[in-house]
Amino acid sequence: MKRLRQTRPWWTSALLIIVLATLILVFRLVEDIGPDRGLGDRFVVSRILDGDTMELQGGDRLRLLALDTPEKGEAFYNEATELVARLSMNRTARIEYAHKRRDKYGRLLGYLYIDTLFINKMLIDSGLGYVYLFSDNDLKSDQVRLMIEAQRSAIKRKVGLWSLTHAPEERYINKIGSFRLHRPNCRSLGKLVEGKYQTFKTREEGLATGLSPCRNCKP
Numbered sequence: 001m002k003r004l005r006q007t008r009p010w011w012t013s014a015l016l017i018i019v020l021a022t023l024i025l026v027f028r029l030v031e032d033i034g035p036d037r038g039l040g041d042r043f044v045v046s047r048i049l050d051g052d053t054m055e056l057q058g059g060d061r062l063r064l065l066a067l068d069t070p071e072k073g074e075a076f077y078n079e080a081t082e083l084v085a086r087l088s089m090n091r092t093a094r095i096e097y098a099h100k101r102r103d104k105y106g107r108l109l110g111y112l113y114i115d116t117l118f119i120n121k122m123l124i125d126s127g128l129g130y131v132y133l134f135s136d137n138d139l140k141s142d143q144v145r146l147m148i149e150a151q152r153s154a155i156k157r158k159v160g161l162w163s164l165t166h167a168p169e170e171r172y173i174n175k176i177g178s179f180r181l182h183r184p185n186c187r188s189l190g191k192l193v194e195g196k197y198q199t200f201k202t203r204e205e206g207l208a209t210g211l212s213p214c215r216n217c218k219p
């Protein structure tokens with residue numbers, strides 16, 4: 001009996017190890033890009049939750065990438081929600097993803113297109129949202145570039161959020177590597193280290209570079 005067990009060729013163990021390693025690698029990739037990514041995925045928008053979040057037929061939620069629209073109770077909340085509803089409700093949409101297909105809440109993260117309209121950018125164009133980046137966004141992508149250009153243009157035209165007045169500061173601060181702009185006394189800034197931050201004379205000057213206002217100090 002002992003001899004029988006030893007007749008299994010040595011390479012079956014090696015093969016098993018290779019198969020397991022490949023499976024682990026595939027699972028890790030799937031975790032990164034999502035379970036059901038496909039080129040040109042199409043969805044129908046079935047419910048608008050606010051200017052940057054919606055539901056798709058089938059129950060998935062979609063959070064529009066690189067965008068932050070006003071919260072309920074804030075100025076231009078209704079306008080942002082209505083614009084995205086008018087453009088996308090019950091329409092067939094195409095979603096393009098960046099690195100991660102889903103966030104920690106299980107929502108899809110993506111750029112939304114209806115026909116040739118790039119919805120994330122249209123909200124910025126209309127001054128109804130801010131470009132909202134994280135370091136893991138693909139900063140060199142066409143979408144991010146177009147959205148920053150749109151923000152620059154909306155600032156110049158003083159539309160939507162850019163028509164509001166804000167108590168001015170002497171300067172505004174951004175910590176290098178972060179994408180938020182702060183008032184100088186903001187608690188979330190922490191200790192400032194020489195060479196690790198930049199300052200702007202006006203909030204518009206800072207936000208034109210693609211930064212977004214800090215949610216705590218709301219510059």
Ligand SMILES: [Zn+2]
Binds near residue numbers: 181187217218
């Ligand atoms: Zn702040």
